[in-house]
Structure formats: C-alpha cells, structure tokens
Amino acid sequence: MVELTDITDESKEFQGVQEEPGINSKADDLSDDEYGSDFEDDYNENETFADRVIALKDIIPPKQRQNISAFFNTASSLFKTVFSKGGTIAWAVTTSALLLGVPLSLSILGELQLIEMEKSFDLQKDATDLLSQGDSSGQAAPATV
Template sequence: MVKLTQIDDETQQQFENQSVAKNNHIIDEASSEEESDDDDESDLDDFDFENETLLERIVALKDIVPPEQRESIYNLSSTIGDLFKSSVQNGGKFLWTLTSSSLLLGVPLALAILSETQLQEMERGMSLEKSAQDVLAPGSEAAFGNENKK
C-alpha cells in the first residue's frame, strides 16, 4: 500500500502569503468603491438559462469533455467530412463521365433506331397500299400481264 505525505515548500508559502496580501488589499479598495453597486451586480451575476445561446452551451461542453475525447471526436468528424467531400467530388466526376458517354454513344444509336423504324413504317405503308390496290382492282395485274405477253 502506498502512503502519501505532503511536503511544504517554504518559498511557495511565502509567495502565496504575498499574493493573498495583495489580493486582500485590492479587494478592500474595490469593495469600498463598489459597495453600492453590489446589489445591482448580484442581479446580473445570476446566470440566465433562458437566454443561453447554442454557442455558449457548446463552449461549456468543452470544459466537460476531456481533451483526449475531444481530439477523437474532432478526428472522427474531420474523417467523415473528408469522406463526404471526396464522395461528392468523385460522384460528380462519375456523373459527368456517364452523361457525356451516354450522349456520345446514345444519341447516334437513337437516331439510327429512329430511321430504321421510319423505314419499316414506310415499307408497311407501301405493302398496305399494294394490298388495297389488289382489293380494288383484282384483275388489273392479269390485264397488264396479258398486254405484255402479246
């Protein structure tokens, strides 16, 4: 078991006695001048919790949280911020690449598909016209064929 003993330092005691004497002298002067103001200041000394700002509360937390834990919280928040920043930057680059590639490859492909569809519609329309002509004049081809044979 460890036994603790306190060792008094004479120079430290002399310094404390001198500082106490100076403080008492300053306090005596201040108290004689401000005795009338003490009543007014006592009202101001009470802390107003309702008007406390968020910044004041955060500053008060600084005194409560140990420095090691504050450092770990700071490192965690800076790491999360850096990850968010890099993901936004890389996401923007990815979207730019995806958009430009789709425009360079997709637009000509869409135009080719559109022209092919138009060509198929034209062929279908022509075949419908031919079948409509066959219905309206069923023997017309035979007549043209007979004239060519003569």
C-alpha cells in the first residue's frame, strides 16, 4: 500500500514566504520544460547498475518477490547439493578405479607378456626340433660361420 506524506519546502520557510493552500505559486505555473524535468533531478552520475536494480524492487509486488526469492533459493541449494554429491561420487569412483584398476591392468599385462614369451619359446623349440630331425635323416646341417 502506498502512503502519501506532505513534504514542506524548507527553502521557502527560511525566506519567510509561506504558501497558502489552494494558491498557485510562480514555480507551479512553470512547465517541466521551463523548470526542469523530474528525471534530471533524480539522475545521479555515480549510480551503479546494482543501485538501479535495487530501485526496481518496488515495481514487483511483495508476494511475487517472495516467490521469486524462494525459487532462486531452492535452485541455489539444489545446485550446491548436486555438485557436492557429484564431487563425492567422482572422488569415490576415481580412487576405486586407481586402487582396483591399476593392479588389475598390471597383472593382465604381465600375463600377456608371459603368454608371448611361451609362444616365442615354443617357436624356438619347434625350430630346434626341425633342425634336429634334419640331422638324423642323413642330411648335413648347414655350416655356420
């Protein structure tokens, strides 16, 4: 609800001039263009953007301001909760992967290397068997230099 208050002009009281109600003074007869507009009187060069936004709060009714504030408070708390829980889950997954995955991958890599070594030994054994069979059949082994 808007409440109107009567503000007296102190400059006229100090000069000893008092206006009677209902009588127009010379300043009232002037138009806004001749006397100056209200915008120029209210304009402040040092006013920041935040000051202007704060001044707009009177345009929005209090009930709607409460609804908007409640919405942003809820969204903010939800955002904080999601990122807090998400960070905790990411930490748990990462440390579990490091503690379980790295040793597992190292053991699998060692097993693969062992299998490759067995294959190379089998190939060498087969090559040796072939060479030894050639000697027993009466053929001369190739000379090595």
